[in-house]
Amino acid sequence: MDVKAIREQFPILDQEVNGHPLVYLDSSATSQKPLPVIEAVNDYYRNHNSNVHRGVHTLGSRATDLYEGAREKVRQFINADSTAEIIFNRGTTVGINLVAHSYARANLTEGDEIVTTEMEHHSNIIPWQQAAKATGATLKYIPLEVDGTVTLDSVRNTVTKNTKIVAIGHVSNVLGTIHPIKEIAKIAHENGAVIVVDGAQSVPHLQVDVKDLDCDFYAFSGHKMCAPTGIGVLYGKKELLDNMEPVEFGGEMIDFVDLYDSTWKELPWKFEGGTPIIAGAIGLGAAIDFLSDIGMENITNYETNLVEYAMAKLGSINDLAIYGPEKRAALITFNLADIHSHDVSTVLDAEGIAVRAGHHCAQPLMKWLNVTATARASFYLYNTEADADRLVEGLLKTKEYFGDVF
Known part of the structure; x- marks a missing residue:
């Protein structure tokens, strides 16, 4: 380099x-932004600024191509199967909360378990606390070793057949611990649980392949990887996202609205209510190009x-x-x-x-x-x-x- x-x-x-x-x-709090990202956002506002998807005029088509092009760049960057699995949002916190509200509250009942660790960022603890309170599920913590790591034996001893969700950061924002996500995912799946990964501190620094890791959900933020603030991604396996309900309702995410009922767009748009973070997504696409070139x-x-x-x-x-x-x-x-x-x-x-x-x-x-x-x-x-x-x-x-x- x-x-x-x-x-x-x-x-x-x-x-x-x-x-x-x-x-x-x-940079763990927020990374600085390179000229290609700054210029991409500037170019959008100078030359292509328009809302996306619904407009048939030229600027609307350009903006839509740039926005959806950024989604394809994200898909390739983390090796997801489909752009339908790439949900744009405001950041890691929003992505985790979406899973905690839409997936967890629909699938957890009293006696079920959510497993995490004591080293998690608050954004990967509080949503699960609230989901546990709402459903009667139990929140459990994998014991930490003296050096701030977790062993696979500790994971196996904590995750049980009652565990429905394992929520863990790929990299600790305090200790720098890099968790063996692929192996933890295997343990979760052997027990019938899904794994939710906080990737805020990993995607900027490591090559992440969500298919190789076999994670069910993976959330990360653009601003820690040279992109603008206010843009993030939730990756989810399509079969899981298909069966989840939106948590934000309004424009963009609807298919048909009647006076007393409505239907939703297909993935990924059913989770992107309102005018999306267009410039942020374009900046994220430029950041991915920048990092990929290096x-x-x-x-x-x-x-x-x-x-x-x-x-x-x-x-x-x-x-x-x-x-x-x-x-x-x-x-x-x-x-x-x-x-x-x-x-x-x-x-x-x-x-x-x-x-x-x-x-x-x-x-x-x-x-x-x-x-x-x-x-x-x-x-x-x-x-x-x-x-x-x-x-x-x-x-x-x-x-x-x-x-x-x-």
């Missing part, structure tokens, strides 16, 4: 923050080497606690002695280094770690070893700022 050439595609990186060159290490395998390999370099450098800092397994995705979550993560982040920001601080929408995991908050540095294809060096320098200055009394 020519990282220098890649960085030149991200104009936001060419700036100073607080008098220092920007080091952006917060190659997801190249991105994964580059990030693996980069995070190993960063971990080795950070390991030289006394009193720095790093959470999660040795083998991880491209993020590092840590605490520096007893300095609050917000203070660490504030000092780093003064040095032009952007990291995330807080509970990362994972309060159950913070409780499991026995901390209230952590700092997180997350890397992407535009980061370099020099960025990791700047992080180390910034943390050493943080210790110095607080008196280096540790």
Whole structure:
């Protein structure tokens, strides 16, 4: 990978923050956007702006072609069988909630089980809490190992014949844990359950093949993979989506409306009520082109080497606690002695280094770690070893700022 050439595609990186060159290490929260994505959205609004599907005029046809063309790009990117299995929405949270409302509430009864883990993002816990309350189902958690992983034995011991849904993140947004989704899906299916995967932190960094994983539902967000905010995808197996009811009603998703009853369009449009996120979908298509041209395998390999370099450098800092397994995705979550993560982040920001601080929408995991908050540095294809060096320098200055009394 020519990282220098890649960085030149991200104009936001060419700036100073607080008098220092920007080091952006917060891509797990949202990635920066390359010029091809910015230009694709700009081109849509300048030259093709129109609502989609119903218009027969030229602009409407162009907009529809761009919007549905983006859906085909997503299908290819994750290797789904059909564009009917690609539901556009606002993001991972919306996708998971759609499954929790439309599938879970129609298929769960008292005594059924929903299985997840304590390391999940709130977006993959709260919808299942609410589904359990609404149906009488039981919510169960797979035990975590001391390094923040789950073993297949623990999965087998937790998933039973009463389990109807296994909901799990492909990659932890805090620990960087990469779960063996294909093997977990096999265990779920052997017990008659479906598996719902939160792919927010995986699709931007790993080659995802939903057919090889054999997942039933897979949700992810565009803004973490170089696309605009406000666009996301829910993949679902067609036979499951066909039997699910919409949760949002109105324009776009209807076939025929009478005074007292209505019928729905076919997939995927029955789940896309209202004017869709047209510019966002077009931007997502451009982001997929950008990432595909670089190659997801190249991105994964580059990030693996980069995070190993960063971990080795950070390991030289006394009193720095790093959470999660040795083998991880491209993020590092840590605490520096007893300095609050917000203070660490504030000092780093003064040095032009952007990291995330807080509970990362994972309060159950913070409780499991026995901390209230952590700092997180997350890397992407535009980061370099020099960025990791700047992080180390910034943390050493943080210790110095607080008196280096540790």
